[in-house]
Amino acid sequence: MRDLYEILGVARDADEEAIKRAYRRRARELHPDAGGDEEAFKELTTAYEVLRNPEARSNYDRYGDPRGPGGMGGAGGFGDLSDLIDAFFGGFGGAGVRSGGRQSNAGRDALVDLPLTLEEAAEGGPHEVDLTVARACDTCGGSGAAPGTQPVRCDTCGGAGAVQQVRSSVFGQMLTTTTCPTCRGTGQRIPQPCTTCHGEGRRRVTETVTVDVPPGVDDGTRLRLLGRGEAGRNGGTPGDLYVRTRVRRHDRFTREGNDLHCELDLPMVQAALGVELVLDTLYGEQPVRVAPGTQNGQVITLKRMGMPRLSGGGSRGNLHVHCRVLTPEDLDAEQEALLRRFAELRGEQAPELGDGHRGLFGRLREAFGGA
Ligand SMILES: [Zn+2]
Ligand SMILES: [Zn+2]
DSSP states (O other): OOHHHHHHOOTTTOOOHHHHHHHHHHHHHOOOGTTOOOOHHHHHHHHHHHHSSHHHHHHHHHHSSSOOGGGGGTTTTTTTTHHHHHHHHOOSTTTTTTTTTEEEOOOEEEEEEEEOOHHHHHHOOOEEEEEEEEEEOOTTTSSSSSSTOEEEEETTTTSSSSEEEEEEEEEEEEEEEEEETTTTTOOOSSSBOOOTTTTEEEEEEEEEEEEEEEEEOTTEEEETTTTTTTOGGOOOOOOEEEEEEEEEOSSSSSEEEEEEEEEEEHHHHHHHHHHHHEEETTTTEEEEOOOOOOTTEEEEEEEEOSSSOOTTOOOOOOOOEEEEEEESOOOOHHHHHHHHHHHHHHHHOOOSOHHHHHHHHHHHHTTTOOO
16 A cells, blocks of 8 residues: 555645645546546545545554554544545455455455443453454464475466466567466465365364453444454465444433433422432443423533543543423322412412313403403
């Protein structure tokens, strides 16, 4: 993969303006509508989109990946850019084609889901996940050759993995390099294949991997474990393992970025008089002060009781408690009398006792100044 600064042709400390200018200049040359190369234009646009975004740029400078350490968070927040970044920085099933399209024996990346509760996502820590991947064969150590034997150099290509063909054309002689058909690019021939893996050098195994989950992961966050994906062919470089976190819905908290929301049922009188309560949060019980005169829908914010920020530093989002004022139902005679008395004291009109129609006529009489 080429350096993003190199693609744009700017210095590493170039400012926003210089990056924008460089992009405009190169884009004019490379735009497919102007006969430019589409791949090169895509590459240029990706480089620009990353370097103009302060967060992506700082991630790229620090980790070599705009998505942060281990490609974490799946380019979250970069919108449409994520597809481009994935294409550029390697998504899944990258097959054996890497480094400029040359055939290689590199293993594929693997993806596995890790289900978590919201509490587990907030706490982080080691989690185990089962997956089935290709691993180097124990019997032959990944070489594909039976124990005691060695792969030998491929006769067709002499170990180069590629063959050159000379062809005559109207332009004169043309030299074409293709993958060696005998060894499929490995440069090796296995005279006596390992019987366990039939010369593949790999076997599919189911294993348990322990992944260290950083506190604050969201649903769909991807954690990258370098070299823990599929083993390569004939001892080729293994792919990476992506563990995608699947955070289950919580029955009380809903998540919005790093903030959490929940509802709090308040009997009418508590809402009116105010009350000190204890609320169960992700971090244990927390005191909540409901102010006198709290209205339905009012929000009480508990600082730092939300999800930890993935960027670390121990900071957290907030918890927003949405108050739901409950109107009392099924009043008994004494309670009803009390509320009527209360309304009287407040100068609020209460319907008369008993039959609702009489209440209505009562109000009408008042309105027309009658008795
Ligand atoms: Zn083997
Ligand atoms: Zn060969």
